[in-house]
Amino acid sequence: SVKGVLRKGKLLRVELESKGRDDRHLYLHMGMTGRISCPGRVMKLESLKGDCAYPPPHTHLILKANGHEAAYSDPRRFGKVILRPVTEDEFAELxxxxxxxxxxxxxxxxxxxxxxxxxxxxxxxxxxxxxxxxxxxxxxxxxxxxxxxxxxx
CATH class of the missing domain: 1.10.8.50 (Helicase, Ruva Protein; domain 3)
Incomplete structure (x- = not known):
């Protein structure tokens, strides 16, 4: 489940809680063209057809937690998705x-x-x-x- 979401600079941190495992942080860097979309909230510019279809084209990751869903898409692939143990804080380097x-x-x-x-x-x-x-x-x-x-x- 998701405990929280924080941002520092251009980096987004999703704090994950897992039962029976060490908690982890999921880091998302959007690069130049990365976006996060939710069902019913896709911008028309993300779709090749000009519609609001979900998930948008170039989706690389779909997150599902707490009854909600979000898609990470990045047409030019300049962004990053990093999963780290809580002890390895990417924010500390910024x-x-x-x-x-x-x-x-x-x-x-x-x-x-x-x-x-x-x-x-x-x-x-x-x-x-x-x-x-x-x-x-x-x-x-x-x-x-x-x-x-x-x-x-």
Whole structure:
């Protein structure tokens, strides 16, 4: 059964409880095109025919728990599905989440690495920023992707 679902950065963790076995965590990374759909809630853009058929095309995993069902689909196969014992926490390797308040961004200001490379590294300073968000933020703030030491011009 599912005990809980959490997100950190671009990684989703489904906490699983099993009777007679060690509990496990199922990690889902959507990549560029991964999606989770439920019966009756499939977006038309996921279907080759433009309908809302469930499960959608390119479904790689169907999860059933607690009387509910969800399908993980990924047409381009850039995503990941990882099953780990609770003791192997994939979240521990990630930098603080971009959407959490109170994150320390001094590492970005003082870094000698280009800002885009730093923002895309999910383990460096912040997690949860993908390529198109990074490009848009840097464009809107007029910061060159290769700029380092953000206090300098």
């Amino acid at each position: 930098a603080p989440d971009a959407l959490n308040d109170g994150s320390d961004y001094d590492g970005i200001v003082e870094s000698t690495t280009g800002i885009k490379k730093l923002l895309l590294d999910q383990r460096a300073v912040v997690s949860g920023i993908g390529n198109w968000i990074c490009d848009e933020v840097l464009y809107q703030t007029q910061i060159h992707p290769d700029q380092t030491m953000l206090t300098s011009q």
